[in-house]
Amino acid sequence: MPSSVALRQQIETAFQHRYPSVLTPSPKTIREVVPTGIIRVDELLNGGIPVGTITELTGPASSGRTSIALSAIAQRTCEGSVCAWIDAKDSLDPESAAATGVSLNHLLWVRCSDKASPRPDRSRKDAQPWTRLDQALRATDILLQSGGFSTIVLDLADESIEHGRRIPLATWFRYRQAADRTRCSLIVLGKAPFAQSSAAVVLECHPSTVSSISGTVIRNFNYKVQRRRERFSPVTSPITSIDRKPPSSDWTSPAAWDLVKRASSEHRATAEHRA
Amino acid sequence: MSPDTKPPSLFAAVHVSEFPAQSILRLRPDLQSAPVVILDGTPPQERVIALNSHARKRGIIQGLTRLEVEEVGSIHILTRSAETEIAARTVLLETLSQFSPRIEEVFANNACSFVLDIAGSERLFGAPDQIAHRLRETIVAAGFRASVSISDNFHTARIKSEFSRGISIIPSGRESNALASIPISALPLDLDHYGTFALWGIGTLGELAALPEDEMIPRFGQPSRQWLALARGNADHTFQPLEEKFELKEHIEFETHIEQLDALLFIGANMIANLVARATCRALSLASINIEMQLERSPAYKRRIQPAIPSCDRKFLLKLLQLELAAHPPQAAVTALTLIADAGRQSKIQLGLFAPQAPEPSRLDVTLARLKAMVGADRVGSPALLDSHAPGRFQMQEFSVIDQPRPSAQPSSPRTSLRRIRPPHPLSLQITEGKPRSFRDGATRYEISVAYGPWQSSGSWWDLDRWDLEEWDVMATTNSGESISCLLIHDHLNNKWLLDAYYD
Numbered sequence: 001m002p003s004s005v006a007l008r009q010q011i012e013t014a015f016q017h018r019y020p021s022v023l024t025p026s027p028k029t030i031r032e033v034v035p036t037g038i039i040r041v042d043e044l045l046n047g048g049i050p051v052g053t054i055t056e057l058t059g060p061a062s063s064g065r066t067s068i069a070l071s072a073i074a075q076r077t078c079e080g081s082v083c084a085w086i087d088a089k090d091s092l093d094p095e096s097a098a099a100t101g102v103s104l105n106h107l108l109w110v111r112c113s114d115k116a117s118p119r120p121d122r123s124r125k126d127a128q129p130w131t132r133l134d135q136a137l138r139a140t141d142i143l144l145q146s147g148g149f150s151t152i153v154l155d156l157a158d159e160s161i162e163h164g165r166r167i168p169l170a171t172w173f174r175y176r177q178a179a180d181r182t183r184c185s186l187i188v189l190g191k192a193p194f195a196q197s198s199a200a201v202v203l204e205c206h207p208s209t210v211s212s213i214s215g216t217v218i219r220n221f222n223y224k225v226q227r228r229r230e231r232f233s234p235v236t237s238p239i240t241s242i243d244r245k246p247p248s249s250d251w252t253s254p255a256a257w258d259l260v261k262r263a264s265s266e267h268r269a270t271a272e273h274r275a
Numbered sequence: 276m277s278p279d280t281k282p283p284s285l286f287a288a289v290h291v292s293e294f295p296a297q298s299i300l301r302l303r304p305d306l307q308s309a310p311v312v313i314l315d316g317t318p319p320q321e322r323v324i325a326l327n328s329h330a331r332k333r334g335i336i337q338g339l340t341r342l343e344v345e346e347v348g349s350i351h352i353l354t355r356s357a358e359t360e361i362a363a364r365t366v367l368l369e370t371l372s373q374f375s376p377r378i379e380e381v382f383a384n385n386a387c388s389f390v391l392d393i394a395g396s397e398r399l400f401g402a403p404d405q406i407a408h409r410l411r412e413t414i415v416a417a418g419f420r421a422s423v424s425i426s427d428n429f430h431t432a433r434i435k436s437e438f439s440r441g442i443s444i445i446p447s448g449r450e451s452n453a454l455a456s457i458p459i460s461a462l463p464l465d466l467d468h469y470g471t472f473a474l475w476g477i478g479t480l481g482e483l484a485a486l487p488e489d490e491m492i493p494r495f496g497q498p499s500r501q502w503l504a505l506a507r508g509n510a511d512h513t514f515q516p517l518e519e520k521f522e523l524k525e526h527i528e529f530e531t532h533i534e535q536l537d538a539l540l541f542i543g544a545n546m547i548a549n550l551v552a553r554a555t556c557r558a559l560s561l562a563s564i565n566i567e568m569q570l571e572r573s574p575a576y577k578r579r580i581q582p583a584i585p586s587c588d589r590k591f592l593l594k595l596l597q598l599e600l601a602a603h604p605p606q607a608a609v610t611a612l613t614l615i616a617d618a619g620r621q622s623k624i625q626l627g628l629f630a631p632q633a634p635e636p637s638r639l640d641v642t643l644a645r646l647k648a649m650v651g652a653d654r655v656g657s658p659a660l661l662d663s664h665a666p667g668r669f670q671m672q673e674f675s676v677i678d679q680p681r682p683s684a685q686p687s688s689p690r691t692s693l694r695r696i697r698p699p700h701p702l703s704l705q706i707t708e709g710k711p712r713s714f715r716d717g718a719t720r721y722e723i724s725v726a727y728g729p730w731q732s733s734g735s736w737w738d739l740d741r742w743d744l745e746e747w748d749v750m751a752t753t754n755s756g757e758s759i760s761c762l763l764i765h766d767h768l769n770n771k772w773l774l775d776a777y778y779d
Contacts, residue, residue, distance in 0.1 A: 038689045062759045064691070066779040071689040080631035080681045093776065094658035094669040096692035103682035104658050108674045110646055111654040135650050146642040148634025148676075157694065157779070183632065207758050218727045218748040218760065221691045221778065253691040 031200075031232040034151075034185060037071040037101075040251040044227050045201060048072075049151075049187065052180045053232070054172065054195050056188045059205030061157075064223035065189045067100070067253050068205070069153050072187065074101035081150035084108040084143050088136035089158040108149070110139045133163055137171060140186070144178035150185065157189040164194040172198035193228070202229035204246075221253045285394040285403065287410060288432035289371060291421045294387040295355050296325035298363030301418025302527045302545050306351055310335070312344055315355040324355060325385060337385075353530045358611075362526040363387075363419075368519055369553045370417040374400065374410055377516040381433050390433055392514055393425070407442045417549065426450060429512040430505050434461045434480075450508020455481025462502050468495065480506040523550050523561070523616035532571050532608035536600050539609060544593050550616045551589045560585035561592060562619025566599070569611035576605045580644075583636040583677050585619030591637055598644035602652060633676045643674060664734055665742050666764075666775075667695055691778050693762065699773035702763065711747055711763060716774055721751035721759070729765075743767040748778075 008023045015022045035048035042048050049055045049072055057065040073083045078101060085092055090111045098104055112135040133156070140154050156164055172195040179186045188195060193202050206224040226248040291297055295313045300306055310330035314321040323339045333347055344350050364387055371378055377392035393406060400406045403425045414421045424436035426445040431454060435443045438457045445453040454461075457480045459472055477483050484506040491499040504510035525546035533539050547564070554561055562585040568576035580595045634642065646655045656671040704714040710726050728747035735741040745765040752758045760778035765771070 036689075060757055060759075061694075061777050062761070062779050064779065066692045066694055067689055070692050074687070078682050080633075080679075082631075082633045082676055090654075090697045091694040092658075093667065093693040093695045094660055095667070096690075097658070098660055099687070100690060100692060101687040104660070105679060106682065107657055108643075109656065109658050109671070110650060111671075112650055113654055138649060139646055142642055142645055146634055146638055148632060148639065150632045216727065218725075218750070218778075221760065253689055 034072070035075055036068055037075045038068060038251055038253075040249040041068060041203070041225055044225060044247060044249040045203075045230070049185050050200050050232055051185055052183045053200030054176055054179060054186045054188060054198055055201040055203070056190065056193050056195055056199045057203050057205060058190050058193050058228075060191060060207055063205035063207045064221065064225070064251075064253060065157055065205050066096075066155075067221075067223075068203070068225075069155075069187050069189055070097055070100040070102060072185075073097070073107065073151055073153065074103075076151045077103035077106040079150075080106070082106050082108070082148060083151040083153070084110065084149050085153045085155060086110045086112070086136050086139045086143070087155045088112050088132050089155070091155065091158060108143075110136075110143075112136050112139070133159060133167075137167065140175065141171075141178075144175055144182060144184060144186065147182040147184070149182070151187065152184055153187045153189065155189045156194065157191065159190065161190075161192045164190050164192065167194055169196060169198070172196065199229060200231040201227070204228050219254060222250060223253060224248060224250050283394055284392070284427055284429075285396075286426055286429045286432040287374070287391045287393045287403075287406060288381070288424045288426075288436035289367075289389050289391070289410065289414065289421050290383065290424075290433075290436035291367060291387045291414075291419050292385070293325040293327065294363070294385065295360060296327050296353075297419055298360045299353055299356065299527070300327060301363060301366075302359075302525070302542055302549075304545065305541075309351055310349065311351040311353060312339075313353050313355050314341055314344075321354075351530075354528075356526075356528040356611075358526045358613075359528055360387075362524055365519070365522060365524065366417055366549060366553065367414070367419060368517070369521075369556065370413055370419075371410075373413060373556050374406070377514065379515050380517055383437060386437070388433065388437065390429060392516070404442070404444050407444060411442060417552070418545075426453070426508070428508050428510065429514065430510045431508040434505070437461065445508075451481070451484055451506070454506060454508055455479060455484070457481075459483055459506075462505055464502070521557070521618070523553060523618055524613065525549055525615075526611065526613045528569075528611040529609065532610050534608045536597075536604060539600065539612065540593070540597055542612065543596055543614070544589075546612070546614045547592050547596065548589050550614060551587050551592065554616065554618055555587050557618070558621060559618040560587040560621045561616045563617045564592065564596070565613075565615045565617075566596070567613040567615070568605055568609045570605055570607040571610055573605075573607040576609075578603055582640045583675060585621065586637055587621065588637065591641065594641050595644055598641070598648045602644070602648035633679075636677055639674075639676060664732060665740075666732065666744065666746075693776040694779045695776045696774055699764065699775045702772045702774050704763070704772040711749060711772075714751070714763065714772070714774075719753055721753055723749045723751045724758075725750045733767075741768070746775075 012022055031050035033048040033050050035042045057068055059065055076083050083106060085107060087110060092109060094104060112132040136154060140152060143149055143152055175186055176198040193199060204226040226246045228246055296311060300311060310333050311327050312323045312330050312335055313325040315324040316322050321341045323335060323337050323344060326335050330350060335344060335347060341352065344352060367387060371389055371391055375391040375393050375396060379390050381388040381390055400409055407423045407425050411423050422436045422440050424432045424443040424445065426432040427447045428450050431445055431450040434457060435445060435453055438461060458478060459480060461480060484503060488500065488503050491503060501510060527542060550561060563579060563581040566578045570576055578599055580599050582595065586592060643655060653671055657674045658669045659672045661668040661670060700716055702714045702716055705712050711723050713720065713722050726747050726749045730746040733743040745767065747763045749763055750758065750760050761774060762776040764773050764775045766773060
């Protein structure tokens with residue numbers, strides 16, 4: 001009686017012209033991940049954002065995209081790594097970044113502008129200046145190619161979906177290759193997924209609700225995050241249900257004054273306990 | 276060694292002829308294969324004072340006027356530049372100082388001559404002929420063509436280098452023979468003396484050296500003793516070495532004003548290469564380069580490029596120069612270009628095996644320069660918070676990875692961040708019972724479901740950048756059901772409602 005190994009080899013040999021390695025499972029790539037610092041999001045991503053890939057955070061305004069990205073940047077900069085934030089609409093708030101724990105000295109901020117230098121196209125005298133989107137894409141290209149940045153955030157959160165979808169696929173493919181080569185996590189913020197097949201992870205963020213409407217200050221933003229795409233999922237099932245819903249998670253983000261209040265209450269409780 | 280015995284002496288004389296032409300052409304490789312003349316004087320009485328070999332082949336000689344040169348045709352006519360000659364002399368001196376610290380300058384008409392005391396350097400550079408070849412190769416690499424003579428006698432080396440081409444090695448005791456064919460114009464003679472020697476039929480130093488000294492002195496006095504010593508190659512000389520200050524400077528003036536950056540960079544590349552070569556000779560790097568340009572009918576242009584670490588990478592520095600000029604192009608045609616470099620120690624970055632990921636410093640310089648050229652110099656860097664209660668105040672500071680301390684603070688727990696709108700959008704707002712109820716941002720109308728506020732803040736009333744704001748945190752929905760959380764401000768100074776930021 002032939003062994004199972006011999007039987008498998010026999011079957012694979014018979015089918016090798018039509019289906020190479022028909023019974024051998026394809027090797028899985030286990031990607032290194034870095035945590036975002038938000039436990040519920042990290043659980044959803046099986047540990048965090050994969051290194052050397054493109055991760056997209058999509059959703060409308062006030063859906064928590066910036067908070068997740070800043071939290072991820074804070075984790076990396078506190079390790080001493082260098083990160084970059086490419087801001088197409090110049091909307092990053094340094095105070096929020098510092099409050100999240102981002103080491104601002106380790107953050108390169110590229111603020112795209114309308115009053116930029118003209119394109120270096122010497123053949124055309126009527127060369128138009130770079131648009132903000134052009135600048136952001138080119139800056140991303142330059143930073144990815146130069147290497148050394150552990151995380152780069154391409155902030156297209158305020159760009160219209162039409163403009164974002166006009167970005168050529170070749171651009172995203174080039175970003176993916178460069179990110180893989182330089183071990184850089186590229187996080188793209190947008191209203192919709194733009195990178196398509198080049199993205200390793202797509203997280204869809206949904207707008208917030210505020211839990212304590214009756215209070216005097218706005219607090220406790222609740223966000224919902226759905227994982228729309230994950231290329232390097234460690235657990236894969238060969239059978240996919242048609243009505244399967246994408247995995248999702250809820251997370252709560254307090255406002256800055258919530259944390260101050262919480263810290264003071266903890267301090268008070270500690271003092272009472274000691275007393 | 277007995278007290279009467281003189282220490283062995285050896286001198287190398289370097290003579291760069293047509294120095295006004297060579298000082299300009301060394302930075303203009305495009306003209307090196309073309310006939311070029313240098314004019315000096317006040318128009319219209321300008322005359323040729325220097326020329327290259329191609330112009331000489333076309334029949335040009337010194338002393339011709341501009342009109343006579345233009346009649347020949349296809350000759351590049353350049354104007355003499357004293358500053359370029361000074362810079363070139365410094366470069367030549369720097370080059371020669373690689374071989375000896377004791378250098379004396381010899382003043383020669385229309386040329387630049389130096390004599391090096393190379394006694395005792397045989398063990399370092401080899402025999403005299405090897406020293407001469409290495410000397411000449413180094414001078415050629417610096418962009419000059421020079422004749423080199425080596426002799427035990429200072430004046431013999433000097434005179435031979437002035438009146439011969441290429442390399443001349445004069446063995447000890449053969450000085451008189453080496454100088455025999457040189458015309459007596461090499462000596463400091465008056466016109467009367469020239470006339471007398473012409474009557475006597477004496478035209479060369481060899482013929483002069485054959486005259487008896489006892490017969491010469493009664494006729495010409497004591498100076499004739501020095502002439503004979505010079506002609507025989509045994510004149511004494513007290514060496515007076517130069518003490519030059521080390522300065523990395525290159526200067527060039529253009530005969531036609533340059534408007535294209537590419538043309539400017541073509542010349543700038545040579546200047547940077549020369550600066551790097553000179554710094555490298557002293558085991559130094561370029562810590563910064565000051566760019567100064569004289570512009571046509573405009574104020575002088577001054578910029579500075581400063582790599583993160585001192586560098587002697589020619590291509591890297593040229594790229595920084597290119598990006599700096601692209602980001603800040605001169606506003607008029609360039610008439611003169613000066614590069615002054617500050618020397619720094621050659622530094623190495625020690626990379627750690629377990630150090631966090633960071634860009635390579637020199638590569639980061641180019642990256643930042645490219646980004647600045649694209650989006651503006653003040654829009655690339657690290658944000659730094661200002662010590663102010665005014666909302667959204669920060670400044671941009673230079674981004675660097677050198678000596679960056681490792682952050683001590685741990686990342687705090689995540690919190691909702693703001694997305695600023697710069698500049699804030701003006702709104703039309705409806706207020707009911709003291710609270711905002713709805714607002715319109717462009718074509719979109721928002722109904723406010725919850726509003727928290729007002730939060731009043733003001734400050735700097737004594738200054739121009741005073742502020743007086745009323746802030747409202749609101750949750751609003753559009754007609755299409757889209758909801759946002761945002762920050763509205765009421766600017767009391769201008770009495771305007773503005774959409775300042777989103778919570779995201």
